Amino acid sequence: MSSDEIRERTQKVWDRLYDWxxxxxxxxxxxxxxxxxxxIFLSKLYRQMYAGTGISTDSARRKKSKxxxxxxxxxxxxxxxxxxxxxxxxxxxxxxLPLALDPSAYPIVPLQEATAPxxxxxxx
Numbered sequence: 001m002s003s004d005e006i007r008e009r010t011q012k013v014w015d016r017l018y019d020w021x022x023x024x025x026x027x028x029x030x031x032x033x034x035x036x037x038x039x040i041f042l043s044k045l046y047r048q049m050y051a052g053t054g055i056s057t058d059s060a061r062r063k064k065s066k067x068x069x070x071x072x073x074x075x076x077x078x079x080x081x082x083x084x085x086x087x088x089x090x091x092x093x094x095x096x097l098p099l100a101l102d103p104s105a106y107p108i109v110p111l112q113e114a115t116a117p118x119x120x121x122x123x124x
Contacts, residue, residue, distance in 0.1 A: 038076065041079065045069055
């Protein structure tokens with residue numbers, strides 16, 4: 001196959017996978033209409049970001065693809081924005097050291113007891 005034929009066939013696969021009707025069918029698994037619309041926009045965004053920017057594409061096509069992807073990303077952002085909820089409390093994160101890093105988990109062995117290369121630390 002020539003490189004043009006590979007490019008054309010690859011483009012047809014992307015076009016078929018990200019056709020409006022096919023995306024609409026795949027979005028049937030989403031719980032709400034809003035989620036379905038978001039799925040469709042994100043699918044189109046993914047298509048614009050990755051399908052049109054292959055190695056063999058020219059810079060003009062890449063520039064057009066990027067501008068479409070930016071526009072689609074702005075529309076997707078609007079779907080995911082919500083009003084601020086100041087009354088919502090987030091969890092308080094407590095960082096606990098693992099046992100291996102906790103210095104109180106290991107007794108200090110004085111140097112005079114450590115006469116051999118390996119020291120057995122007695123359990124208390």
